[in-house]
Amino acid sequence: MFSKWQWLLVQFSRALWVRATAFAILAVATSLLAIIGQRWLPPDIPVSIGAEAVDTILNVLASSMLAVTTFSLSVMVSAYSAATTNVTPRATRLLMQDTTTQNVLATFIGSFLFSLVGLVALSTGAYGEGGRVILFLVTLVVIVIIVVTILRWIEHLSRLGRVGETTDRVEQATCAAIIQRAANPALGGKPFSPDQPIPDQALPVYPTLVGYIQHVDVEALAQWAEQNDAEIYLTALPGGFVHPARPVAWLIGATDDDASSVREHFTVDDERSFDQDPRFGLVVLSEIASRALSPAVNDPGTAIDVIGRAVRVLHHWHTQRGEADDTVRWPRIRVPLLDEREFFDDLFNPIARDGAALLEVQIRLQKAFEVLASYGGSFRASARLHARLALARAEQALALERDRAELRELARWMEQD
Secondary structure (H helix, E strand, O other): OOOHHHHHHHHHHOOHHHHHHHHHHHHHHHHHHHHHHHHHOOOOOOOOOOHHHHHHHHHHHHHHHHHHHHHHHHHHHHHHHHHHHHOOHHHHHHHHOOHHHHHHHHHHHHHHHHHHHHHHHHHOOOOOHHHHHHHHHHHHHHHHHHHHHHHHHHHHHOOOOOHHHHHHHHHHHHHHHHHHHHHOOOOOEEEEOOOOOOOOOOEEEOOOOOEEEEEEOHHHHHHHHHHOOOEEEEOOOOOOEEOOOOOOEEEEOOOHHHHHHHHOOEEEEOOOOOOOOHHHHHHHHHHHHHHHHOOOOOOHHHHHHHHHHHHHHHHHHHHHHHOOOOOOOEEEEEEEOOOHHHHHHHHHHHHHHHOOOOHHHHHHHHHHHHHHHOOOHHHHHHHHHHHHHHHHHHHHHOOOHHHHHHHHHHHHHHHOO
16 A cells, blocks of 8 residues: 555656656756766777767757657557547546656657757867767667667557557556455455444544545554544545545544544545546446447447456456455554445446347356356345346347347346355
8 A cells, every 4th residue: 555645656657747857857967978978088099980970860860859759749649539539538547657658758858858969069069079989879879779669669559549458458457456455455444334333423524625535545544543542434435526515534532623634644636546446447447348339339349348357357356355364454444345236336237238239248248247146245146136137128128039038048047046
């Protein structure tokens, strides 16, 4: 689990401009270091590189890198637009955080600035004979880096923004959140049911913003509770929509003045985040399938692919929950557990509704429910419920009795004990 500041640092590092700025600073520093480095170059080394030779190479790099950077930016924007149109707008954030794209653009921008600063320094006579040698050698290294980066970029462009690639990114982000939460379902605190009544003496903590909780620093809350001999009941977790009329936590053994200290450990923003919110990933996967099933797209194959991915994601939850460490590290924090029934609601209700008239989608749904029911527990009850709902929707939407009979025969697994 990340603290609030660690989490904010991770979010900051994912921004495109951060990496581009770092590469740009490195490029400028590299160009200027050749001026300083020439002082330590042995005087007896033969030097035969003129300023014009280095100037020509840097001119080529500067002009070409500017064009390549502009082209790459247009390709990136087109990929974001394609993902928004063909997949879902919620998946665009994952594309914007793609490290390969960020490294490529940062390399191109850094190479351009390296060439530009080198040309300016050459024109002012800042480089001596030794400095031109160092600049020439560094330029060769930059050229190699550019060639490797362009080859990686060509391969990456073949997949950037495609439906399958974007869906895969959503699945990976969802699996990461699912595995993290399944391994630590109560976030280190004591679990309690949302239906459990809050003690009468508890004081509410209201947020000052309207939005979604993106992060909760449970460790910091536990330290505060220990220092103040208090207990905290969390009523809102990452992904929850909050507003000033809904408490995010309840305090026992504290005063009204303590609410502000507790409130600052909740991060609220306009949008949900994949990191601590497993259900958001499930919702996005369902949106991808629903968009594919719309009449404008008419791509049941993508919906079937999403159903398979949904089974894999829930399989991770099932296996990790069996190996979860339920050790209570912070006994003063009470944390509500995620409701596994809501996983099925998030994933399968939209797919069953939008694909009710497609036999191939309904067949895949029934097979998926049969697999999930075999895990037992709440999965079995939820899978049976949603299998019945999907069958009922299909009974009304399918035109042919033969299709309905085939689906009923496939759904007979629900009659088994």
